[in-house]
Amino acid sequence: MKHLGYVLSHLWHSKRRTFLTVSSIAVALFLFCTLRTVMTSLDAGLRASDDTRLVVRHAASLVFPLPLAYRDRLAQVPGVVQVGYGNWFGGYYQEKKNQFTQFAVDAPTLFDLYPEIVLGPAEREVFLRERTACIAGQALVDKYGWRMGDVIPITGTIYPGEWPLTLRGIYRASTPDANEDAIFFHWELVNEAMPEGRKNLVGIYWLKVSSPSDAPRVSAAVDAIYENSPQPTKTETEKAFQAGFIQMIGNVSFLLSILGSAIIFAILLVTVNTMMMAARERTTEIAVLKTLGFSDGLVLRLVATEAMLLSIAGGVIGCGLAFGIFRKVNFTAGGMFPNFRVLPETVGLGLLLALMMGLLSGLAPAIGAARLPIASSLRKVA
Amino acid sequence: MTDGRGNGDAYLISLRDVHKEYRRDAFVVPVLAGIELDVAPGEFLALMGPSGSGKSTLLNLIGGIDHPTKGEIRVAGESLGTLSPSRLAAWRARHVGFIFQLYNLIPVLTAFRNVELPLLLTRLGAAERRKRVELALGLVGLEGREGHYPRQLSGGEEQRVAIARAVVADPTLLVADEPTGDLDSKNAEEILVLLQRLNQELKKTILMVTHDPHAAERAHKILYLDKGVLRS
Ligand SMILES: Nc1ncnc2c1ncn2[C@@H]1O[C@H](COP(=O)(O)OP(=O)(O)O)[C@@H](O)[C@H]1O
Ligand SMILES: [Mg+2]
Numbered sequence: 001m002k003h004l005g006y007v008l009s010h011l012w013h014s015k016r017r018t019f020l021t022v023s024s025i026a027v028a029l030f031l032f033c034t035l036r037t038v039m040t041s042l043d044a045g046l047r048a049s050d051d052t053r054l055v056v057r058h059a060a061s062l063v064f065p066l067p068l069a070y071r072d073r074l075a076q077v078p079g080v081v082q083v084g085y086g087n088w089f090g091g092y093y094q095e096k097k098n099q100f101t102q103f104a105v106d107a108p109t110l111f112d113l114y115p116e117i118v119l120g121p122a123e124r125e126v127f128l129r130e131r132t133a134c135i136a137g138q139a140l141v142d143k144y145g146w147r148m149g150d151v152i153p154i155t156g157t158i159y160p161g162e163w164p165l166t167l168r169g170i171y172r173a174s175t176p177d178a179n180e181d182a183i184f185f186h187w188e189l190v191n192e193a194m195p196e197g198r199k200n201l202v203g204i205y206w207l208k209v210s211s212p213s214d215a216p217r218v219s220a221a222v223d224a225i226y227e228n229s230p231q232p233t234k235t236e237t238e239k240a241f242q243a244g245f246i247q248m249i250g251n252v253s254f255l256l257s258i259l260g261s262a263i264i265f266a267i268l269l270v271t272v273n274t275m276m277m278a279a280r281e282r283t284t285e286i287a288v289l290k291t292l293g294f295s296d297g298l299v300l301r302l303v304a305t306e307a308m309l310l311s312i313a314g315g316v317i318g319c320g321l322a323f324g325i326f327r328k329v330n331f332t333a334g335g336m337f338p339n340f341r342v343l344p345e346t347v348g349l350g351l352l353l354a355l356m357m358g359l360l361s362g363l364a365p366a367i368g369a370a371r372l373p374i375a376s377s378l379r380k381v382a
Numbered sequence: 383m384t385d386g387r388g389n390g391d392a393y394l395i396s397l398r399d400v401h402k403e404y405r406r407d408a409f410v411v412p413v414l415a416g417i418e419l420d421v422a423p424g425e426f427l428a429l430m431g432p433s434g435s436g437k438s439t440l441l442n443l444i445g446g447i448d449h450p451t452k453g454e455i456r457v458a459g460e461s462l463g464t465l466s467p468s469r470l471a472a473w474r475a476r477h478v479g480f481i482f483q484l485y486n487l488i489p490v491l492t493a494f495r496n497v498e499l500p501l502l503l504t505r506l507g508a509a510e511r512r513k514r515v516e517l518a519l520g521l522v523g524l525e526g527r528e529g530h531y532p533r534q535l536s537g538g539e540e541q542r543v544a545i546a547r548a549v550v551a552d553p554t555l556l557v558a559d560e561p562t563g564d565l566d567s568k569n570a571e572e573i574l575v576l577l578q579r580l581n582q583e584l585k586k587t588i589l590m591v592t593h594d595p596h597a598a599e600r601a602h603k604i605l606y607l608d609k610g611v612l613r614s
Contacts, residue, residue, distance in 0.1 A: 002502050005495065006488075013490040288486045291447055292500050292547075293475020295468045375448035378482070379438075 003298070007306045014278070018310065021274055025314025025357060026321070028267040029350045033322035035260045036346045038253045048177040049238040051212035053113065056205035056222055057241075059232040062088075065201035066231050073225065074205060079218045082208035084109035086187060087201075091154040091163065093144065100140055101182035102154060104190040113206045116178040123169035131189055135169035137180030154183070159190055207235075264353075271361040275307045279365035286369045287377035300370035307362025308355070315354020319347045393456075394555060394587050395421035395444055400453035402439055413439050415610030417453070423554075426581040426588045428601035435607045437591040438559050444589060445478050445557045446470050458554050475503045479548030479586075481558035485540040487532040493519065493543045494528035500551040518546040522576060538569030545576060549586070556580065558590040562597055574600050 011018045056074065058064035065087070075083045086105035092098050107128055111117060119127070119135060127133045136146065146152060146167055154163045165185050173180045191199060209218050219235040226233045236244070279286070286299055294302075323342045400417040403410050413436040421427060431437050442448040443455055446462050455462045458477040465473060479500075487496045497518055501511045519525055522542035532540055541561060548556055558577065562570035578600050580586045590601065598604045605612050 002508070006491070006499075006502075009490045009495070284486065285488055288482075288488065289499070290471065291445070291474065291480050293471050293473075293503050294499075295471040297468065375439075375442040378442075378447075378486070 003302060004305070007302055007309065010278075010306060011309065017274060017278065021271055021310045022314045022317065024267045024270060025311055025354060026318035028264045028357075029315050029318030029354055030322045031260050031263060031318075032353060033319050033342050033346050033350050034326075035253065035257050036349065037322070037326065037340060037342045038256070040343055040346065041340050042253070044177040045242055046239060048116065048175065048179075049242045051215065051237055051239055052209050053238040054207040054209060054215060054219060054222075054235055055238050055241040056207060056233050056235045057203070059223075059234040062203070064231070065203055066205065066233065068200040068202050070202070070205065070226070070233075074207060074222060077207075077218055077221050077225075079209050079214040079221075080207050081210055082109055082112050084113040084206040084208075085202040085204065086110075086184075086206070087190065087203035088158070089154070089156065089190070090158045091156040093152065093154055098144075101179075103182060103184050104187045105184050106187050107184070109206075110184060113208055116174045117171045117184075118174050119169050119171045127168045130166065130168060131186060132164065132166050133168035134165035134183050134185035135171050136167060136183045138170055138172050139180040140183065141167075141170050143181070152183070159193070161193070163189075206238075212237075268357050268360060271307075271311070271357060272364065275303075275310075275361045275365045276368070278306075279303055279369055282369075283372065283377050286372055287374045290372070290374045291378070296370040299372075300366045303369045304359070304362035304366040307365070308358035311354045311358030311361065312351075315351050315357075318354070319350040322350075323347050392422065393420040394423040394425075394458060395419065395589075396454075396456045397444070398454045400440075400443065400450045400455060402436070402443065402448075403451050412610060414443075414450070417610075417612055419605075419612060421587065421589070423587055424581070424585050425603065426578070426601045427590065428598035428604045429589065429591045429607060430593070430595075430598055430604060431607035433593075436610065437607050440607065441557050441559050441589060441591055445480060445555075446474050447480075472503075475500060475551065477554045479551070479553040479556045481541070481544055481548050481556060481561045483560040483563040485532070485537070485544045485564075487540055487543055487547075489532050491531075492528060493524065493530050493532070493535065493546075496532070496543055497547045497550050499547060504551065514550055515546075518550040519543070521549070522546045536569070537565050538572060541565065541569070541573055542576065545573070545580075549580060549584070554587060556586050556588045558588065560591050560593065562592065562594060570594070570597065 056066070056070075058066055068085075071083055071085065074080060084106050086103045089102035089104050091102055093100070111119070111124065117135075123135070127135050134152065136152075140146075148167055148170065150167045151164045152167055154165060155161075156163055165183070171180070187202075194201075207218065207222070209215055215237050219237070222235040223233050286303075289299055289302075290296070319342075326340055326342050397417050397419040400414055400419075401412070402414040403412045405411070417440065429437050429440065439448065443450055443462075444457060446457065446465075449463070458473075460473055462470065462473075487493075488499070491499075494515055497515045498511055501514060506514070516525065516528070519528060522545050524539060524542055524546065527535070527539070527543075532543070535543065545561075556577070561577070562573050565573065574597055577588055577590065581588050588601075590597070592598050603614065605614055
């Protein structure tokens with residue numbers, strides 16, 4: 001511990017080097033945490049999806065709606081136990097940047113289809129009864145500081161206008177993988193307000209089947225019914241639906257991970273080089289320390305400690321920033337990652353990575369310093 | 383093993399048939415060729431000789447920072463060739479204080495912390511270390527300059543800090559390689575007086591390499607190194 005002063009003096013006296021090295025390691029770890037969080041939040045979405053839920057949408061694209069009339073026919077398909085539906089609303093709260101998931105849903109079936117949405121019976125009843133009521137997830141309520149009974153004005157983009165919704169319920173998610181940052185309100189409310197040509201249209205249907213093994217058969221049956229209709233369907237399990245969505249993003253994030261790893265590796269090389277240069281500049285000094293009786297092992301530890309301190313500082317800053325920032329701004333990439341949370345294990349891995357960067361970057365110079373022959377290093381260059 | 387200060391060796395330093403040669407590419411450069419030397423405790427010895435004659439090499443061997451090609455070196459009761467690198471380091475910390483021509487202070491540390499370095503290898507607590515560092519800096523006439531960095535000191539002052547560092551852990555032996563080589567005559571004089579005091583008052587055994595006959599006169603004895611052997 002008493003030797004720490006020596007190490008700190010060096011870090012303090014080469015402020016620019018210290019600052020640049022710590023910053024680049026911090027950047028590398030910030031990047032690491034961000035990229036890993038892209039992966040973990042996609043994973044959480046997949047885990048949260050249910051194999052007994054099917055999603056029915058327009059075969060051509062999610063942006064084309066299906067007729068409400070499909071509902072009764074879908075309910076008759078053998079294996080289907082419940083049919084629900086909803087429209088992605090895509091509005092914002094007060095300002096454009098306040099985007100989160102809003103769904104106009106068939107309220108009576110919502111809780112059967114999504115048992116993950118946990119709401120007290122009294123709140124549920126008020127919500128079902130009141131035309132302009134909405135329910136919101138706890139995380140969202142916390143973020144905007146809403147209270148029960150508040151009127152939350154949502155500005156529509158797909159459905160233009162101002163939509164004042166009254167908060168009648170705050171739901172919790174039953175599993176940590178499901179998210180708590182969405183608003184649900186009545187499909188009827190939106191439908192009534194639509195002009196003739198836009199009435200009775202549904203974005204997606206959700207089907208509940210009795211067992212996962214029914215899913216392929218039901219999907220095929222549904223798509224067969226509408227195969228030759230003007231609005232053909234595409235039916236798949238929620239997991240497959242998510243996975244398709246994720247694959248699109250996943251390809252991008254795979255590319256990002258490769259780039260990210262390359263950047264982290266490059267920063268590691270730069271750090272190694274910096275540490276080696278720093279140690280080389282100090283050849284005489286290290287020889288002097290040894291002359292004074294500092295053992296090879298102690299010199300090794302001193303040089304390694306310096307590298308470790310730089311890396312750990314960078315790691316703490318990079319991981320800390322990632323952890324804090326995404327939490328603070330509630331980053332969702334415009335709703336693409338509704339549950340973008342840097343997990344504690346990601347921070348842990350990041351710190352471990354920083355530690356390894358420290359070890360790797362300190363190793364060569366530390367061994368070099370330990371092996372340094374004293375007498376010839378003290379000779380003035382002849 | 384042995385303490386080295388009172389084990390009955392008549393000499394503090396004994397060299398027997400010490401050879402040192404360097405390999406440069408395919409050539410073998412013989413530098414020391416059969417050195418015999420005995421130094422009693424408390425002596426102040428000057429070592430002279432032409433440039434490149436091997437004075438520094440000899441000093442480094444005695445100070446335990448280099449190894450002979452052949453021969454035995456006993457200093458302060460230890461046969462240096464038998465010590466492991468870590469034991470040799472501990473031995474240096476305990477018995478030898480080095481003074482260099484170019485001072486070799488650590489630029490990022492203050493005078494205080496430079497002088498404190500050898501004490502970091504002891505079990506002394508911070509308060510005791512502070513006391514000893516202040517004592518050593520006082521001894522070389524630099525009280526009050528604890529907080530200065532080497533670049534804020536003159537050459538003579540730097541060398542005095544280096545001397546304080548060399549004596550702070552109370553070593554048996556001081557080895558000084560051209561300690562006045564980079565100083566003007568006034569500063570050189572002060573350093574020599576200081577070394578003389580360390581020898582007389584604190585009974586340090588001193589081995590000093592020098593080019594300057596005036597400097598050498600301060601010593602009890604002058605040895606000449608030429609063509610790999612010593613003569614008086
Ligand atoms: N590490 C080394 N490698 C090769 N040659 C060396 C080395 N150290 C010293 N020498 C050679 O040994 C000789 C003696 O050097 P040195 O002891 O520094 O002489 P002095 O101190 O008397 O000027 C010189 O010729 C020098 O070039
Ligand atoms: Mg020399």
